[in-house]
Amino acid sequence: MGQSDTRSRIQAAATMLFRRHGYSATGLKRVATAAEAPFGSIYHFFPGGKQQLAEDMIRTSGPEYGRMVLALLDSVPDPAESLVHAFEAAADDLAAADYADACPIGTVALEVASSNEVLRAATAEVFEEWVDDAAQWFGRWVVDPTSARSLAYSMIMMLEGAFMLGRAARDPEPLRVAGRSMAELLRTTVAQAGEG
16 A cells, blocks of 8 residues: 555545544544554644644545535536435435535534634635635526625525534435525526516
8 A cells, every 4th residue: 555545545534534523523543543544644644633634624525525516516407407406416415324424524614613713714715616616607597796606605505504404303304495495596586687
């Protein structure tokens, strides 16, 4: 096994643990055990320790997740139907993960918002990237950039909120409801723009 394989295993283990348990509950020994890597190798690859590892996870898995969501949205031609499809896929994934895995950065973002400026800034930057990318996607159907950006914010807020409700209730229905609500919001926005 090479160094890049060990680093990749550490990153994958950290992503899974931070996603499921948050920042405070994820210790480096736990990461090393899950990665099947020597404890010292974490500091070899991440000299800044836990904070650097968490920041790497946020800046790596956050954009990957954003690209995955956009790919789901692009997989169905009708934009409203694609929103329902993407939220349905998120609901199915959450249930399949026994309600342990949701947004890769949401758990950490809530936890560090007022306690760790480095990680808060990293999550804020990833969320802003998601908003920018989603606004471009909505911009294909909504000409007004302000409306497209509002839809992007709404989609991310509904997704994150539905993940929280779904995990707490151990029920995928909040994600399904959020998808239908987003589809209706898009239809309404497009219809109102056409009437103006």
